[in-house]
Every structure is written in structure tokens, then in C-alpha cells.
Amino acid sequence: MRRTTALPKPPAGQPLAETHLWLTVRTLFPYLWRYRLRVIAALGCLVAAKVANVSVPMVFKEMIDGLSNTQQVLALPALLLGLYGMLRFSTALFTELREILFARVTQRAVRQVALEVFGHLHALSLRFHLERQTGGVSRDIERGSRSISSLISYTLYSILPTLVEIGLVLAILFVKYDSGYVLITLVSLVSYIVFTVKVSNWRIDIRRAVNENDSAANTRAVDSLLNYETVKYFNNEAWEARRYDEQMLKWEDAATRSQTTLAFLNLGQQAIIALGVTAMMWRAANGVVEGHMTIGDLVLVNAFLIQLYAPLNFLGIVYREIRQALADIERMFKLLQENREIADAPDARELPSGPLQINFDAVNFGYDPDRQILKNVDFAIAPGKTVAVVGHSGAGKSTLSRLLYRFYDVTGGAIRINGHDLRSLKQNSLRAAIGIVPQDTVLFNDSIFYNINYGRPTASREEVYGAARAAQLHEFIESLPQKYETRVGERGLKLSGGEKQRVAIARALLKNPPILIFDEATSALDSATERAIQSQLEFAAIGRTTLVIAHRLSTVMNADEILVMSDGHIIERGSHGALLAADGQYARMWNLQQQEDREKSPAGA
Known part of the structure; x- marks a missing residue:
């Protein structure tokens, strides 16, 4: 059995094209901005949900500090309990309102883009359709449409909320404590993001190769099934299976490389998170021992770390999915860039009615x-x-x-x-x-x-x-x-x-x-x-x-x-x-x- 001693490299052969990130985003943006009022309202709900979410640990800290003094147990303000419950509910309320507001925007954008691509394909010349591979084109449209929904979902529900939350937490740490906490948090975040981006960018060609081979295999399968009778006429079932398996073997190799590099990425991310959490908790524990921080402060710092690193850990997966979604959307948008060989002239007129010669x-x-x-x-x-x-x-x-x-x-x-x-x-x-x-x-x-x-x-x-x-x-x-x-x-x-x-x-x-x-x-x-x-x-x-x-x-x-x-x-x-x-x-x-x-x-x- 062959053993792999080094990290898998991207597949050899013709290099795959770069993903034009901003070009793809700019192409997609007008489909969303048509519903700007819903978009702005959804963003407002997003910020409100994160403000409520960050406020929960702060109220919890006050409750812990209040409970730490036995003489104040009976005097614990009922307001804090009510506020705690209200903030918890507010987080869920604004999150669901955001989804309600944005659901129509997402699905309408997917529908309009898919319809535009479908219409454009019908507007292309017969020459394009004689040369096309139906299976590959249909798979590109399917993945591209699905990826628009994924891109919007990941951006609005993962990336933006995490960025808002990071900004709020850093501001609170800087105001309430010293800049050391902010520095440790920033170093951890930057290290995590840089590592994730570098490795994910290295992996994008592998992921794209998986898609290329997947589309090619699907094209072969569709072409063979459409010509079912011809396959039977010439008794070529085994030949077709071999051709299909050749393409699936390439897909298998690319998919295996993708999974192996994913394990390396996850391991590196967890190492950075572990180092960051350890450094923060060590500093907070020292503060409690030295007396200039309370138990509630320790709980607050720990809660902030959990709130930051939980979505941040997911952020690595989100980034990879966003890059993949962008690659799929770019592939679908390339269909819109196909030149219409036969197009109406700007001053084209209707065919007159009546007898025609x-x-x-x-x-x-x-x-x-x-x-x-x-x-x-x-x-x-x-x-x-x-x-x-x-x-x-x-x-x-x-x-x-x-x-x-x-x-x-x-x-x-x-x-x-x-x-x-x-x-x-x-x-x-x-x-x-x-x-x-x-x-x-x-x-x-x-x-x-x-x-x-x-x-x-x-x-x-x-x-x-x-x-x-x-x-x-x-x-x-x-x-x-x-x-x-x-x-x-x-x-x-x-x-x-x-x-x-x-x-x-x-x-x-x-x-x-x-x-x-x-x-x-x-x-x-x-x-x-x-x-x-x-x-x-x-x-x-x-x-x-x-x-x-x-x-x-x-x-x-x-x-x-x-x-x-x-x-x-x-x-x-x-x-x-x-x-x-x-x-x-x-x-x-x-x-x-x-x-x-x-x-x-x-x-x-």
C-alpha cells in the first residue's frame, strides 16, 4: 500500500483559472441591492442581535459578583434576572427577524440569476448548443444556483455576525480591562484568519479539481444514458463503465487530497485557538489572584472567549465554503459571458404581417x-x-x-x-x-x-x-x-x-x-x-x-x-x-x- 509522507499537492496538469472574487461579488450584488430596504433592515437586526448577545455575559458577571458576597444574596436585584432573560430572548428574536427579512431576498436572487442564465442559454447560437456538454452545463447551473444561497447565508449569518461580535468584544475588553487582553485576542484572531486563508487558498485548486472531475463524470454519465440504445446496439456497457470509472478515479484522487488537507487545516486551527484561550485564561486568573479582578470578571472573559472562538472555529469551514461557492457562481456567470453569436440589431424591426416572399x-x-x-x-x-x-x-x-x-x-x-x-x-x-x-x-x-x-x-x-x-x-x-x-x-x-x-x-x-x-x-x-x-x-x-x-x-x-x-x-x-x-x-x-x-x-x- 502506498504511504503518503508529505502533504498532498494540487493535481498536476493544466492550472485552473483564478477565482475572480470581487468580479463575482460585483456581478451578484445588483441582484441583492434591488431589495435594499430588506437588506438594511436585516443588517440592523443582525447588529441588535449581537449587541444583545454580548450584553448577556456582562449581566451574568454582575450576577456572579452579587452572589459572591453572601450578605447580598437576598438583595440580588430581580432586575438583573429579568434583564438576563430579556437579552437572551432578544438575541433569538432579532436573529429570527433577520432571517424572515432576508429569506425573500435570497430566494428571489437565486431565482432571478437562474432564470437569466436559462434565458441566456436559449439566446445563444445553435453552434454553442451543438458543441456544449449538456450534463456539465446543467450541473454548473445547479451548483451555481445553490451556491448563491450558500454564499448569502454564510455571509449574513456567519461572517458579518462574527465580525460585529469581535468588534464589540474587543471594545469591551479595551474599556473594562487593559490592552493586554485586546492584544492576545487580536494576535489569536489574526493568526487564525491568516492560517485559514493561506491554507484554504492552497486548497482551492484541489476543491476546484474535485468539481471539474465531478462535472466531467456527470457529463459522461448523461451522454451515455441519452445514447442508451446505441450503447446496447454495440454491446458497449463495459466500455462505457470504464470511461465513466476513469473520470471517477480522477474525482476520487482529487476528493481524497481535499479531505487530507482539510484535516491539516482543522488541526492548525485548533492549535491556534488552544494557545489563545490558554493565554487569556492565564492572564485573567492572575488578575483574580492579584485582587484587581473579580470572579465575575474571570467568568466574563471566559464567556467572551467561548462566544468568539465558537463561531471563529466555524469561520474556517465558512471561508472554505464561501470560496467554493464563489468558484461555482463564477462558473455559472461565465455562461452569461458566452457571446451571443446571433443577436438582434439595435434597430431591428418586426416582420410585417401579410403574404411573405x-x-x-x-x-x-x-x-x-x-x-x-x-x-x-x-x-x-x-x-x-x-x-x-x-x-x-x-x-x-x-x-x-x-x-x-x-x-x-x-x-x-x-x-x-x-x-x-x-x-x-x-x-x-x-x-x-x-x-x-x-x-x-x-x-x-x-x-x-x-x-x-x-x-x-x-x-x-x-x-x-x-x-x-x-x-x-x-x-x-x-x-x-x-x-x-x-x-x-x-x-x-x-x-x-x-x-x-x-x-x-x-x-x-x-x-x-x-x-x-x-x-x-x-x-x-x-x-x-x-x-x-x-x-x-x-x-x-x-x-x-x-x-x-x-x-x-x-x-x-x-x-x-x-x-x-x-x-x-x-x-x-x-x-x-x-x-x-x-x-x-x-x-x-x-x-x-x-x-x-x-x-x-x-x-x-
Whole structure:
């Protein structure tokens, strides 16, 4: 077994970033200062509670001195007993009043920060969300929100009361006794604080490493569980367990180092406290022996020491927790600093109502500078017309819908609606005008009703049923035991691909937007269902500006114009009949798909 002969060192590797203490505090402060009256009142209660708390030993000293003289036993003022009880109660009263006043402030601050981060994450670009690790981000938000409450709680209920109490006790010791008591107390306090800060700062990287590895392990676990079926398909349970355990092993090492250094910190703190208490009691005992202090004074000094060192002993833990809370809050606030790649222009306007025309004017785009996806794409969709885009996989078809939604900005040219560049429009009004049935439908882990109703949350149940009927889904739903309240599972995994696609179609139809996008909308359906839904899609497209992205050419025969894309270019355009007559790429794709359909059909069909 390996033995450790020296104090553990922070983990090797890339150094972790510094915690920007004051920057984090300044970022958090406005959320609290919105409720300044409650904050000030709570601070007033804090001071009142500590004044009452410090006064208790002083009254107790007078009682002890009064009891020390046997001739005064019967003359002991009842006022002291009443005052003692009143001060004890006042300490508890003002402490609870402080908590009552500040409870709303703390919880409201947590709620507002978490909501702001949540909203900001939704405002970030699609690029950020494609690159993010969901498990790590969710854990950062969870820990950051919890740490705000911890930071406020520790500061208001531990740090400030202790500082107020230290100030009051030092003032009383200086006024009532000599400066020696003040000096011993100050030396003990300074030594304790310096030692705690130095060692805690040394430990902060270890604590941060624990969190980093915890988030990384959680990310791996979430990613693996989200891809449960894939893990099963390839029989990789043991592989996933090894990957998870590798990260947990790093966490275990960091957590062990953290616990070992914590023991060293606690031992040093107790040694400083023991030396300080011994020195103070030795000086007070000498004062009693020499006759210039009473037994009550000895009791008073001892009571002050207990009142000081009890919270001070806890202060070491509080400081570590505050540093950790600051690190967690800083990590969450860094999410707020993520750049919003796509943002509304200061003078952005609402998308005008009425019939809408879409123009792609010499559009160029690439997800990365060295990989061009669209090259000088130029076409128009007139109001109420349907334009279909076909081509082989990787031709850039689905990129058109992402650009129209303005998930990304074009790198050249412009996309316009009724002559307005998308970059001059408010994103909310733009996306409100577009409905989409995506190629890969992901549903919320909720009921079928909820997922259809998500297209327009204000819709009535009858409108939801109507959208389900239009998507040829209503009869299937009615055959289920729980009907529309049937839960679809994580990402809709309890439904088949075709059922999920029909839910997506119903959702888009319920939204009832002026612009419709069908991105391989029937790709997961069998031929019979595809034919049934195709007529509904064509009916839904009437009067709307519609973009159809398809691989199966039979679904776009009735489009007003068909664009054939290859390698980011439009290489052919025209109606179905005209493109067949041209005998080009479209005609070759059509003949190939017709041949495949004949081969799949039963003999004689």
C-alpha cells in the first residue's frame, strides 16, 4: 500500500483559472441591492442581535459578583434576572427577524440569476448548443444556483455576525480591562484568519479539481444514458463503465487530497485557538489572584472567549465554503459571458404581417471558414407558392432551413423576406412566422398532447385534435390506453420514427404560420402513410410560402418549382415535367428512385 509522507499537492496538469472574487461579488450584488430596504433592515437586526448577545455575559458577571458576597444574596436585584432573560430572548428574536427579512431576498436572487442564465442559454447560437456538454452545463447551473444561497447565508449569518461580535468584544475588553487582553485576542484572531486563508487558498485548486472531475463524470454519465440504445446496439456497457470509472478515479484522487488537507487545516486551527484561550485564561486568573479582578470578571472573559472562538472555529469551514461557492457562481456567470453569436440589431424591426416572399440572394455560407457549404445560392419563393429543394446528402439542403430560421448568419449575400434582410428583423417575430417539420424529430419527455400543443400553447384541445387528425395521428392516439396523455419518453423514444414524425407534423400545423418548412418531413414514414400525409401537407401549404426539402422526389412532384442542389450549388431548376424533359441530374435521380420502388414492390403490384 502506498504511504503518503508529505502533504498532498494540487493535481498536476493544466492550472485552473483564478477565482475572480470581487468580479463575482460585483456581478451578484445588483441582484441583492434591488431589495435594499430588506437588506438594511436585516443588517440592523443582525447588529441588535449581537449587541444583545454580548450584553448577556456582562449581566451574568454582575450576577456572579452579587452572589459572591453572601450578605447580598437576598438583595440580588430581580432586575438583573429579568434583564438576563430579556437579552437572551432578544438575541433569538432579532436573529429570527433577520432571517424572515432576508429569506425573500435570497430566494428571489437565486431565482432571478437562474432564470437569466436559462434565458441566456436559449439566446445563444445553435453552434454553442451543438458543441456544449449538456450534463456539465446543467450541473454548473445547479451548483451555481445553490451556491448563491450558500454564499448569502454564510455571509449574513456567519461572517458579518462574527465580525460585529469581535468588534464589540474587543471594545469591551479595551474599556473594562487593559490592552493586554485586546492584544492576545487580536494576535489569536489574526493568526487564525491568516492560517485559514493561506491554507484554504492552497486548497482551492484541489476543491476546484474535485468539481471539474465531478462535472466531467456527470457529463459522461448523461451522454451515455441519452445514447442508451446505441450503447446496447454495440454491446458497449463495459466500455462505457470504464470511461465513466476513469473520470471517477480522477474525482476520487482529487476528493481524497481535499479531505487530507482539510484535516491539516482543522488541526492548525485548533492549535491556534488552544494557545489563545490558554493565554487569556492565564492572564485573567492572575488578575483574580492579584485582587484587581473579580470572579465575575474571570467568568466574563471566559464567556467572551467561548462566544468568539465558537463561531471563529466555524469561520474556517465558512471561508472554505464561501470560496467554493464563489468558484461555482463564477462558473455559472461565465455562461452569461458566452457571446451571443446571433443577436438582434439595435434597430431591428418586426416582420410585417401579410403574404411573405422569401429571397435567397447570392447566399454563401460555411459552418467553418475552411469548409464552404452554400455557394452563390440564388432563388425566390413567391407568396403562397411552394419551392422544393432536392439533392444527394451533403448538398446543403438542410442548411437552407437553418439559415432561414437565422440559427446562423450568412457569410455572403443575403436572405430577405418581403425585401427585409433577416439581420434587420427581430428573431422572435421571424421565428414566430415559420413552422418546421424537421428531419430528426426530438420530443419532450411529456404527453403526446403536450408535444402537439407545444406548436401553439394557447390552442384549445379541439384545435390540437384537429391538427392530429390532419397529420393522420388521431386514430392512433385514441387506440392508446391513456390516449393523448400517453407519455412519449426521453426524446420521444417510446414512439416509432413514423409516429414521432406525425407528432412533428401536427405540431407544425397547429402553429399555423405563414411560412412552412418541410425538411424530409415524411422520411420516416412507410409508403402508405406517406401518401396519406402528403395530401395533408399539400393542403396545409395552400396559401403559405413553403420550402420543401426532400430526398424522395415523389413527394415534391406538385411543387411550383424544384431546385436541384449539388455541392452547395443549384445545378437545375424548374417544374417536375420540365426537369424530366431536360434529362439531367433530376431525371437520373427520378429514374433511379422509380427503379428502386419497383424492386421493393411485390410482384404484379
